[in-house]
């Protein structure tokens with residue numbers, strides 16, 4: 304299995320062909336070994352056009368969804384970014400190459416510890432991580448320039464909007480437990496914010512006080 308060839312094909316056919324244009328993001332996804340973030344038995348499927356199980360009934364998102372949500376954050380390099388739902392760690396690793404520092408929160412300890420080891424192995428030193436309910440954000444590290452929620456919420460979690468910097472952006476899948484739509488929240492310079500709904504998607508549940516109860 305030649306992962307480099309599969310990865311290049313993934314970027315061309317799944318990302319560029321579908322309209323992803325951010326050159327920095329494309330470069331990162333061309334180089335980041337996604338096969339290391341999935342279970343060993345699934346490594347050969349890591350570059351397929353799909354989400355994959357990662358254990359604990361959770362999933363690593365489809366590559367296109369990672370790219371699309373990341374592009375929606377409009378990162379230029381110095382931002383402080385918060386991610387809710389570390390899961391496999393892949394999305395956090397992508398963000399770590401495009402922003403100044405990434406804060407990521409996972410509620411399931413076994414997933415968190417696997418990801419933490421991977422960040423060490425890959426030398427991703429600008430990622431801070433904690434095991435907690437991320438639906439309420441990370442107040443002691445707020446405000447953030449960008450926030451990404453990689454689990455489906457019943458509504459836009461207002462605690463997260465409040466932890467955005469003025470002009471900051473939040474991307475969150477909002478809907479029922481089966482399907483959602485990506486919502487892009489832009490905080491304005493005053494206390495207001497706008498919400499735009501775009502692409503349909505399917506994420507596992509955001510479980511927590513600003514998410515689903517179970």
Ligand code: SAH
Nearest residue numbers: 363388390391394409410437453509510511
């Ligand atoms: N970004 C991940 C996607 C993981 S799936 C990746 O790149 O692989 C979503 C993850 O969100 C799951 O691991 C789930 O346990 C976690 N999650 C769900 N609700 C959460 C909450 N309230 N706080 C933190 N993590 C949560």
